[in-house]
Amino acid sequence: MSPDELRDDQVDGPELTARLAKTWGTDKGIIGALSTVDHKVIGRRFIATAILFLFLGGLSAILMRMQLALPENRLMGPDFYNQLFTMHGTTMMFLFGVPIGEAFAVYLVPLMVGTRNIAFPRLNAYAYYVYVFGGLLIWVAFVLNIGPDVGWFAYVPLSGPEYSPGKRADFWAQMITFTEVSGIAVAISVIVTVFKFRAPGMTLDRIPLFVWAELINSFVIIFALPAVVTASATLMMDRLVGTHFFNPAEGGDALLYQHLFWFFGHPEVYIIFLPATGWVSAIVVTFSRRQAFGYIALVLSLIATGFLSFGLWVHHMFTTGLPQLGASFFTASSMLIAIPNGIQIFCWIATLWDGRPVFRTPLLFIVGFFFIFVAGGLSGIMLASVPLDTQVHDTFFVVAHFHYVLIGGNVFPLIGAVYYWFPKFTGRMMSERLGKWHFWLAFIGFNATFFPMHILGLMGMPRRVYTYLPEMGWGSLNLFTSLGAALFFASFVLFLYNIVSSARRGAVAGPNPWNAGTLEWASASPPRPQNFDRIPVVTNREPLWAHRDDLPVVAGLSVENREQLVTTVTDARADLRETTPEPSIWPFIAAIATAILFIGSMFTPWALVWGSVPLALALMGWFWPKPSTEDER
Amino acid sequence: MRRGRPFLLLAVLPLGGCQGWQSALDAQGPAARTLADMFWIFLAILAMVWLLTMIILVLSLRRRRPADADPLATNPDTERRMTVTISVAVGLTLVTVLSLTGLSYAAQKVLFARKDGALTLLVTGQQWWWEVTYEDSQPSRVFTTANEIHIPVGEPVLIKLEAGDVIHSFWVPSLTGKMDLIPGRQNQIQIQADRPGLYRGQCAEFCGLQHAHMGLLVIAETKEDFERWRDRQVSSATPPSDSHRQRGMEIFLSKPCVMCHQVRGTDAGGKVAPDLTHVGSRRYIAAGTLETTRGNLAAWILDPHGIKPGVNMPAVRLDPDEIQPLADYLEGLK
Numbered sequence: 023m024s025p026d027e028l029r030d031d032q033v034d035g036p037e038l039t040a041r042l043a044k045t046w047g048t049d050k051g052i053i054g055a056l057s058t059v060d061h062k063v064i065g066r067r068f069i070a071t072a073i074l075f076l077f078l079g080g081l082s083a084i085l086m087r088m089q090l091a092l093p094e095n096r097l098m099g100p101d102f103y104n105q106l107f108t109m110h111g112t113t114m115m116f117l118f119g120v121p122i123g124e125a126f127a128v129y130l131v132p133l134m135v136g137t138r139n140i141a142f143p144r145l146n147a148y149a150y151y152v153y154v155f156g157g158l159l160i161w162v163a164f165v166l167n168i169g170p171d172v173g174w175f176a177y178v179p180l181s182g183p184e185y186s187p188g189k190r191a192d193f194w195a196q197m198i199t200f201t202e203v204s205g206i207a208v209a210i211s212v213i214v215t216v217f218k219f220r221a222p223g224m225t226l227d228r229i230p231l232f233v234w235a236e237l238i239n240s241f242v243i244i245f246a247l248p249a250v251v252t253a254s255a256t257l258m259m260d261r262l263v264g265t266h267f268f269n270p271a272e273g274g275d276a277l278l279y280q281h282l283f284w285f286f287g288h289p290e291v292y293i294i295f296l297p298a299t300g301w302v303s304a305i306v307v308t309f310s311r312r313q314a315f316g317y318i319a320l321v322l323s324l325i326a327t328g329f330l331s332f333g334l335w336v337h338h339m340f341t342t343g344l345p346q347l348g349a350s351f352f353t354a355s356s357m358l359i360a361i362p363n364g365i366q367i368f369c370w371i372a373t374l375w376d377g378r379p380v381f382r383t384p385l386l387f388i389v390g391f392f393f394i395f396v397a398g399g400l401s402g403i404m405l406a407s408v409p410l411d412t413q414v415h416d417t418f419f420v421v422a423h424f425h426y427v428l429i430g431g432n433v434f435p436l437i438g439a440v441y442y443w444f445p446k447f448t449g450r451m452m453s454e455r456l457g458k459w460h461f462w463l464a465f466i467g468f469n470a471t472f473f474p475m476h477i478l479g480l481m482g483m484p485r486r487v488y489t490y491l492p493e494m495g496w497g498s499l500n501l502f503t504s505l506g507a508a509l510f511f512a513s514f515v516l517f518l519y520n521i522v523s524s525a526r527r528g529a530v531a532g533p534n535p536w537n538a539g540t541l542e543w544a545s546a547s548p549p550r551p552q553n554f555d556r557i558p559v560v561t562n563r564e565p566l567w568a569h570r571d572d573l574p575v576v577a578g579l580s581v582e583n584r585e586q587l588v589t590t591v592t593d594a595r596a597d598l599r600e601t602t603p604e605p606s607i608w609p610f611i612a613a614i615a616t617a618i619l620f621i622g623s624m625f626t627p628w629a630l631v632w633g634s635v636p637l638a639l640a641l642m643g644w645f646w647p648k649p650s651t652e653d654e655r
Numbered sequence: 656m657r658r659g660r661p662f663l664l665l666a667v668l669p670l671g672g673c674q675g676w677q678s679a680l681d682a683q684g685p686a687a688r689t690l691a692d693m694f695w696i697f698l699a700i701l702a703m704v705w706l707l708t709m710i711i712l713v714l715s716l717r718r719r720r721p722a723d724a725d726p727l728a729t730n731p732d733t734e735r736r737m738t739v740t741i742s743v744a745v746g747l748t749l750v751t752v753l754s755l756t757g758l759s760y761a762a763q764k765v766l767f768a769r770k771d772g773a774l775t776l777l778v779t780g781q782q783w784w785w786e787v788t789y790e791d792s793q794p795s796r797v798f799t800t801a802n803e804i805h806i807p808v809g810e811p812v813l814i815k816l817e818a819g820d821v822i823h824s825f826w827v828p829s830l831t832g833k834m835d836l837i838p839g840r841q842n843q844i845q846i847q848a849d850r851p852g853l854y855r856g857q858c859a860e861f862c863g864l865q866h867a868h869m870g871l872l873v874i875a876e877t878k879e880d881f882e883r884w885r886d887r888q889v890s891s892a893t894p895p896s897d898s899h900r901q902r903g904m905e906i907f908l909s910k911p912c913v914m915c916h917q918v919r920g921t922d923a924g925g926k927v928a929p930d931l932t933h934v935g936s937r938r939y940i941a942a943g944t945l946e947t948t949r950g951n952l953a954a955w956i957l958d959p960h961g962i963k964p965g966v967n968m969p970a971v972r973l974d975p976d977e978i979q980p981l982a983d984y985l986e987g988l989k
Contacts, residue, residue, distance in 0.1 A: 099964045100864045173861050179838055180821040180863055270839020276822065277837065311726045315737060341824060342835045343842035346767055350760050357752035364748045372737045375715035378722065392712050400701040407759035409766050410697065412832020413679040413690050416824060416859040482677030482828045484859045487867035494677060567726050
């Protein structure tokens, strides 16, 4: 770097803002849009894409409820219904549930820790494109009527070569591979951002709870996803090249697949829930007007949840005839997860108790979360018991339970989070009047849809049936549930309308409309490309509450180059200045090459060989050495 | 999709009487009773926990701070009180889950204890029906039937579970919980009914297109009735006495039916589909989907895919005058 480089202690005010915006900005045009490495642009796309998949998953659910509204309904055949529930589960878990948490991390974590971009921004852009291609792959297959039809779990031997000829199950297995690559890449970016790019002074006990949640979540992702990669890759090998991992006739084992799948599958639901705890923490603190009660307990609970989530996968397999004593160990470990979750719930309630709750829409959805999620957690205690599980496993009782914990535990906080951060994303407030209507419609619609399913399951209705006989006596409850689903879906239409109309006509929000305490509210709404004109210095867990008008800052970073401040891991002392990559089209091209390799390998193993050539070329372009502006101290 | 006639309106069972015939809470056996009791205990405890949490949540929404209070300020007294309260709550949670774990383990000990019974069955799950073999120390007393299990009242019956193709799950909720049938493994489950009656069950693990129509029926009867039924099942099919049914038998033996189905005592020896030796004595055909009537038999033979799309049985081409004798013959296989 040249000594005459302009630094941010030499300019000030609007000139500094304008110059930094030029340095960190995204170019115009389609190439610029595809080259961008701005975490906010990628994060916005990520969130929008995940919410689009939420709507697609919801549409498939509505079609299923139409089919189940009447006994022996002839609206669709079993083939289409099986594709629908497979797409619904797969979309909600892999294309919405995991990505939405990561998408919020991509957008918010750099802002909350007070830096200008995410670590590895090109990897992050690549991860987003790979995720989009994976989602496109499976939905295009579905539209062409070659979508997967063996469930989001794809148990062998049903999904194996003998009972699922054709390419349906391969589309499912390969979509997993796409989301894996994407998920792990984002997780790595988030972890490094949190460890190395925090604003000076943001020691470990000053990290916002949302960032903690995303950090733990990223670790869970890194440890859980390889299990499902193994499961889906070995499944594809059985299907494509004639291995016998899961074929009992040749010494394989059908249960091995279930172990691999659920060793990922249970952490998966915590991967969906952990980011939501971050949203709940942020909203509870802001709208209680009080700092979080039991910060340390909350962080330790997050870590405990992350660890415990790996120790209870077998409760998905209680009816497979495993040894009883081993199974009861998993009863105990499944019930123990109630402890860290309980601690979190109690701490949030204590924060509200000692605070001054402000009843705006985000807080309403969090109160809804408490009602629904706690009920779902308690039905989970029933499922954790081996004997009780033999009755309710694979019935609508389970469907009710996990929709209570997943919609209650993820979607309600998510809606609260959208209402809460929408002004930061767009610079405009969402309509509060519509928000109240939205909440009550969603809350009543949700319970009308899913509460009766508990009863249906106890009355003996199994999951994943495309119809049922009239004499089973399940008709009236199913009709009620289907009408509830229509109501619940209407609430999402209202949500969409609120988003679209508020983005155009909402009241203009200042930088900090809710008077919140964390750093993202110190930037403009929407944030400028550089996030902050000067990097803040953190002296408190809620910097904006501690320094209402005079946030201390660091000076001396380059204005002309993309320079970030690197700090030490535990006490966040300023350590290095590091340049972060410029925009590049190569991540996009690499994502296309990856997609070609993955899709080709559904048809021939040689695609792994020849498909690696374009991928290698794209990576060469990506990593082509550039003249360095680093100055090592 | 066309249907020969509205079979399902022919439900003979009065609607009120079958409300609970596949319900986990309508316990008709010792295991199901233990499980139902356990469910109510869990429900009572957990509902109380939920209610308590919600009451505290609602109380917490009252505004206790003045509007101008510093959000970073905390009162040490309040902090201490809340810490103590939460510690007690967490302690109570721990006690609750530990007691429920203990209760669960104790119930497990009772439920999965094997009692000695006289009767052992082998049930093999197939897409999408249940093959049932009654084992016996005398090979001549071993017989195979499908989708309908008769058991003597008040005796534990051991069922070995195997799968012929994909994973299925055996579940008769009013008798006991479910157990999977997994290719390459053998699981076991014990059922026992307290009083005579019909107990419906169905496959609980997704197994492909017709997972929804993979029902089975357990019929509990007195010891005498059961032995009488069993003796009849062991015997071969009685040849039809009237010419009408005789013609039906000839049609049956000349069609592809015999490639898959077996009727003991005739040349039909197929093993891949349900044994039809006494099909007329079974209450349902097509795995608990249709009542066994002549009309339903005819409809099922003519258009199985209209009734169960994707099923492995092909539609058999029959001349119009062949349908009636064939259905009569099958219906007569008591």
